[in-house]
Amino acid sequence: MKRVDLHVHTSASDGSLSPAEVIEKAGEAGLSAIAITDHDTVSGCREATLAGAEAGIEVVPGIELSTRCSGPVHILGYYIDTDNSALAAELKAIVQDRDERNEKLVSLMREDGINITYSEMKARFGDVVGRPHFAEILVENGIAADTADAFSRFVGKGMRYWTPRKSLSVQEAVALISAAGGIPVLAHPFEYKYDSKTLPGLIELCMEAGLQGMECRHSSHTAGEMAYLERLCEEYGLLKTGGSDFHGEPKPDISLGTGKGLISVPYSWLSALKERAGCQ
């Protein structure tokens, strides 16, 4: 059976592998297709598409947008036009806001004697610098034991180095992806504070804005949650998607294609997505 992975990060955001390295890994994992879904940027899509064409691996241009809906909610977008000007303008504003937030974080850390500059961080980590990168710095400096410790004591909400940044609403993210010709999909629904009682409300709210699919299979979901989400997709007429949320080194327990060993996403799910996007 042909398999795919529709949730993959590269060094264009907080993954550790370049887009070309991710394609190489996808070949080793025997995948037929992958979607590049970096946080708030499409800058890795081109390199991945070129490398994929050489390696015979299909590449879906994608993105993962962070939004807030009383708490964090992520929206994936597939088959977006990566040259769309409204999308480019919005992503530029999001990255600028991140930069302002990150500069504040750097000042707070420098006040505590951590010797970093933001220009060094941008040079090392690329355009989209996020809290996982700050966590890495804290671990390297022996201040935090690991990423989880860095989030729970330093960069997690309300902690010493936490500074808020602006967020899109879920409706804005869904609309932005649709306007760029993409298919908006609710990412990993069980990674938030929603449960089976409150999730239908979130799905309906997103569907009113144009949501077309839901990520059923994901490294953070149990087998029971995945089966439940697939039933919900059938009930609501949503497309089913799935992916590992591979990041490389920052999440070493998550493998491309299989996540923590529990997931497998058939090519037929991508076929349905492609057909909806008019890319057949």
Ligand code: AMP
């Ligand atoms: P930012 O968008 O820069 O505020 O960083 C948010 C990102 O940090 C999320 O997309 C997650 O990938 C990551 N993150 C959030 N909470 C945690 C946590 N407790 N442990 C590890 N990573 C986290």
Ligand code: FE
């Ligand atoms: Fe991430």
Ligand code: FE
């Ligand atoms: Fe996510």
Ligand code: ZN
């Ligand atoms: Zn992700």
